[in-house]
Amino acid sequence: xxxxxxxxxxxxxxxxxxxxxxxxxxxxxxxxxxxxxxxxxxxxxxxxxxxxxxxxxxxxxxxxxxxxxxxxxxxxxxxxxxxxxxxxxxxxxxxxxxxxxxxxxxxxxxxxxxxxxxxxxxxxxxxxxxxxxxxxxxx
Amino acid sequence: xxxxxxxxxxxxxxxxxxxxxxxxxxxxxxxxxxxxxxxxxxxxxxxxxxxxxxxxxxxxxxxxxxxxxxxxxxxxxxxxxxxxxxxxxxxxxxxxxxxxxxxxxxxxxxxxxxxxxxxxxxxxxxxxxxxxxxxxxxx
Numbered sequence: 001x002x003x004x005x006x007x008x009x010x011x012x013x014x015x016x017x018x019x020x021x022x023x024x025x026x027x028x029x030x031x032x033x034x035x036x037x038x039x040x041x042x043x044x045x046x047x048x049x050x051x052x053x054x055x056x057x058x059x060x061x062x063x064x065x066x067x068x069x070x071x072x073x074x075x076x077x078x079x080x081x082x083x084x085x086x087x088x089x090x091x092x093x094x095x096x097x098x099x100x101x102x103x104x105x106x107x108x109x110x111x112x113x114x115x116x117x118x119x120x121x122x123x124x125x126x127x128x129x130x131x132x133x134x135x136x137x138x139x
Numbered sequence: 140x141x142x143x144x145x146x147x148x149x150x151x152x153x154x155x156x157x158x159x160x161x162x163x164x165x166x167x168x169x170x171x172x173x174x175x176x177x178x179x180x181x182x183x184x185x186x187x188x189x190x191x192x193x194x195x196x197x198x199x200x201x202x203x204x205x206x207x208x209x210x211x212x213x214x215x216x217x218x219x220x221x222x223x224x225x226x227x228x229x230x231x232x233x234x235x236x237x238x239x240x241x242x243x244x245x246x247x248x249x250x251x252x253x254x255x256x257x258x259x260x261x262x263x264x265x266x267x268x269x270x271x272x273x274x275x276x277x278x
Contacts, residue, residue: 035216037216037224037226037250039226039248039250039266039268040268041268041271042270042271042274042275043246043247043248043268043269043270043271044270044274045226045228045248059275062275063275077176079222079252079254079263080219080222083218083219083222085176085252085263085264087176087178087184089184098273098275107182108182109178109182109184109266111176111178111250111264111266113218113224113252113264115218124218124224125224125226125250125252127178127248127250127266127268128268129178129179129180129182129266129267129268130182131181131182131183132180132181132182134237135181135183136181136198136201136202136237
């Protein structure tokens, strides 16, 4: 379904990555619905846009201050005409730990539910999981 | 919305936990749509029910063989009458690492998208993220 809708949904993901890389958390948070859920790579669960913006603003002043997202893979599935589930594989580089030590680049996998609302497409739920360096047996 | 539909959606989550604890991956996989996406705590992304069942069967023969899920919190949101997003906080205990060493209990946060289909409610996307023991600043 390479349509105008798919382009609009992909534009949300592009804007997510672009605003992350510019550390513009106001723009990034505006991609989410007011009551959106966001589960970050640390397993923190934020339940509205304001909490998402507040947390990410703090992180982008510290551990993610010089971090950068690079898109590796994006897959869009429309489960309804006005609802898409997007899976994205993204590399995070330039992050530091709590002590300020540089962390090696790592991959994350994101599931995002994106819905068409009156003002355009917005994220209603997003979760990010780090790809473990050490995998369990037989994967 | 404490309705019959919410009860049906919660029953999917209960069945997910119950079949995990009985290590019955056939039953667990049957909760997913044939083309469902599943991102596990290790950041592996499985793109259909068969891949999900195969991977979880291998894990439940090894690292998750004696593991147990305990539900800590479940929140259900209906974004459409036939589509719910469920967030669950679950404790995993009894897991071992690749070397067979017992791991301490840990929490995971799950985002699950559950849709009503002809045969009842089924999972179309699910992602699990471990709650990090060490959190970044200011959370």
